[in-house]
Amino acid sequence: MVEFFSVPSIKDFAEPVNKDYKVFINGRECPVYDARSSAVPYNGYNDVGAAFQRPKNQSETAAFLRVTADEELRFSVEFAAAPADCPASVLTGAKKSLRTPAVVRPLEKNVSVKETGNRAEFTVTEAGTYIFEPYGRHCALHVFVDAPRVYDKEGATMYFGAGLHFTGVINVKSGDRIFLDNGALVYGSILAHDATDVKIYGNGVLDDSYEVRITPHCYEDYTKGNIRLYNCKNVSVEGIILRDSANWCFSMYECEDIFIDNVKIVGQWRYNTxxxxxxxxxxxxxxxxxxxxxxxxxxxxxxxxxxxxxxxxxxxxxxxxxxxxxxxxxxxxxxxxxxxxxxxxxxxxxxxxxxxxxxxxxxxxxxxxxxxxxxxxxxxxxALPEQMQTSSAEYDAKGGVMRPALIxxxxxxxxxxxxxxxxxxxxxxxxxxxxxxxxxxxxxxxxxxxxxxxxxxxxxxxxxxxxxxxxxxxxxxxxxxxxxxxxxxxxxxxxxxxxxxxx
Missing domain, CATH: 3.80.20 (24 nucleotide stem-loop, u2 snrnp hairpin iv. U2 a'; Chain A)
Known part of the structure; x- marks a missing residue:
């Protein structure tokens, strides 16, 4: 059994299909969606013009797909010679092209890639997250493979079926069951104060891209992010994808007895996400x-x-x-x-x-x-070096590279x-x-x-x-x-x- 995540189109508003990748799994084409990511490590606040809002030209379009399967998956991926949406600032020094030999991470998964021109083939034999990278760390394809799982949608107090939903802030109360079904794309945030016995679950996407950040720090609920919980107990969050938060993506404050399983966080590019x-x-x-x-x-x-x-x-x-x-x-x-x-x-x-x-x-x-x-x-x-943005100046790596610490x-x-x-x-x-x-x-x-x-x-x-x-x-x-x-x-x-x- 192989099932794809796919968002039904609505007239005049459709979830954009990614332009860099075309993916076939076991001979069937799988929908691939956009997940905007940071192109350069330039964090902070833009104190000129739109305060707290990161300029879009510091980001790039990555991609994701989700598939549920109980069998071996044979991938055939066609990808662009150069990504369609990647800022020139990532091309530094003598590096004029992002194209590199393709790899699938994590490396310990030992997924071998066979490349022929701008086509690659690889096989996945178990559930998990795999990242296909033909352009180094830029404009990657995130592959989410889930084992089959049956959710109790009948018990949901809020049900979001396949399609687009514009909810704004979803205020959660004790006992709520919020279910995002396969193919559901919910534009909104989830906020809870003093709630107990809550479940947020399913295979859908919760997207915060319409929220505008209005405060410098992230502790208060003026800006919600994808999910924000205060003084909550006995909460489980399972299966959903969180995308494009306005600040901290999934944050909890004075909470107890929380269970988070198989959540995917992707498409986070704005300041302090x-x-x-x-x-x-x-x-x-x-x-x-x-x-x-x-x-x-x-x-x-x-x-x-x-x-x-x-x-x-x-x-x-x-x-x-x-x-x-x-x-x-x-x-x-x-x-x-x-x-x-x-x-x-x-x-x-x-x-x-x-x-x-x-x-x-x-x-x-x-x-x-x-x-x-x-x-x-x-x-x-x-890898490019981190910098703090304190003005409208563009990111400039100045020929440097990032040297992360291990421990x-x-x-x-x-x-x-x-x-x-x-x-x-x-x-x-x-x-x-x-x-x-x-x-x-x-x-x-x-x-x-x-x-x-x-x-x-x-x-x-x-x-x-x-x-x-x-x-x-x-x-x-x-x-x-x-x-x-x-x-x-x-x-x-x-x-x-x-x-x-x-x-």
């Missing part, structure tokens, strides 16, 4: 998801404006692509007593920016009992950073406390470097006397299959750490 943010949350499970974000991909935060610690969080079996910032992150905001029992397991990090595996105690919390285990981390050649553990104080000081009172700015990290493990980390890529840096360091880290273990790191046992080979910096071990 984090993937999944947990703010002062407890007992959250995130699994089998794909996140491509233009800022931190999955992030756990705590700020002065919300209450409660960050505890008992599990992230596993996810595929992640970070176009800016940090891929798996604890922090930077850590204004609570403790972060505890947080685990990341069996994830593929296919593209990274500032850092891949990140723990940053930016406030005063004690961060402890943290693990990153069984991670496959990829670093590609020629980053630190405690840079937010109150010492000019860009964050507006968030704090005078009393908070005078707070002498700093964050600490204890009992953190990085185990079975498999690194894949493209040809010509140097070993990324790693660091475990406290910046402050009297706030030392302790009991940090890095065990079984391999780089292109070779095990690393020396600090110099890991390009590792260690400062103010008690009981550090590299095995």
């Amino acid at each position: 984090d993937g999944i943010d947990l703010m002062n949350c407890r007992r959250v499970n995130i699994e089998n998801c794909f996140v491509r974000s233009f800022d931190d991909s999955i992030c756990m935060k705590a700020t002065e404006g919300f209450k409660g610690d960050v505890t008992d969080i599990s992230v596993k079996n996810c595929t992640l692509w970070c176009d800016w910032g940090r891929t798996l992150e604890i922090g930077l905001e850590t204004a609570c007593d403790e972060y505890a029992r947080i685990s990341f397991e069996n994830c593929y990090l296919v593209h990274n920016s500032a850092a891949a595996l990140d723990v940053q105690g930016g406030n005063y919390a004690r961060l402890h009992d943290i693990s990153f285990k069984d991670m496959a981390v990829e670093f590609e050649y020629g 980053a553990v630190g405690n840079p104080a937010m109150i010492d950073m000019d860009m964050y000081k507006y968030l704090f009172t005078e009393e908070q700015l005078a707070d002498p406390r700093r964050g600490t990290v204890e009992n953190a493990r990085f185990e079975n980390i498999r690194v894949y470097l493209d040809e010509g890529v140097n070993m990324p840096a790693s660091y475990v360091r406290s910046f402050y006397e009297g706030f030392e880290f302790k009991d940090i273990v890095i065990e079984n790191v391999t780089v292109n299959g070779k095990r690393i046992t020396a600090e110099k080979d890991l390009n590792l910096t260690i400062e103010r750490v008690k009981n550090f071990s590299l095995k």
Whole structure:
């Protein structure tokens, strides 16, 4: 059985079909849709003209398709010699063409590609997310393969069938069941305050492209993003695709007992479009998801404006692509007593920016009992360097390349950073406390470097006397299959750490 995701057209308004790709699966043509993504790593605010709105010419058109199948899938992909919508600013120096030998990521999936001109063939044998890249990291084709699953649509309190729906903000109350059926494209946001026993599920798309961001930060609900939950309990979100958020894509504040499964986040290109943010949350499970974000991909935060610690969080079996910032992150905001029992397991990090595996105690919390285990981390050649946009000037890489960190553990104080000081009172700015990290493990980390890529840096360091880290273990790191046992080979910096071990 093979079933395609397809949005029925409506007169005078049709979901645009992607121009770069034509895809056949087991001999049948599969619909391919647009998912606008960031073309250059240029984040911040445009303070000239339309405040908080990112110019569209900093983005490019990527593509996605979704297929449900219980059999082997044979792909035949026709792709343009050059992508139709990619800004000239990504063509730097001597690189006048984006065309590269095509690959399918994650690399560990071992999907071989046979190319003939501008046609490629490959076979997928199991469910998961696959990314076909004939232009390097630009204008990629995201392939979502799901195993067959039967949802209980009869129990839905809000049902969105195949077709286009213009809802605006969907306000959720306790007991709601929101179902997006196969072929449903819902233009709107989901917002909940103080709701319990909620389910958001299905195979449809929730698209936030009509929302305009109106505030500089992302904590309040003036701008909703795709999904925003405040003080909610017992919520599950399963199966849906989230696209084109106005700021943080899927964010939760003071929430408990949250289950997120098989959610796909794609088409995030506007300023600060984090993937999944947990703010002062407890007992959250995130699994089998794909996140491509233009800022931190999955992030756990705590700020002065919300209450409660960050505890008992599990992230596993996810595929992640970070176009800016940090891929798996604890922090930077850590204004609570403790972060505890947080685990990341069996994830593929296919593209990274500032850092891949990140723990940053930016406030005063004690961060402890943290693990990153069984991670496959990829670093590609020629990634463009991050820059902050503070004017209308266009992005200019100036011949530079991005050098992401592999492992980053630190405690840079937010109150010492000019860009964050507006968030704090005078009393908070005078707070002498700093964050600490204890009992953190990085185990079975498999690194894949493209040809010509140097070993990324790693660091475990406290910046402050009297706030030392302790009991940090890095065990079984391999780089292109070779095990690393020396600090110099890991390009590792260690400062103010008690009981550090590299095995």
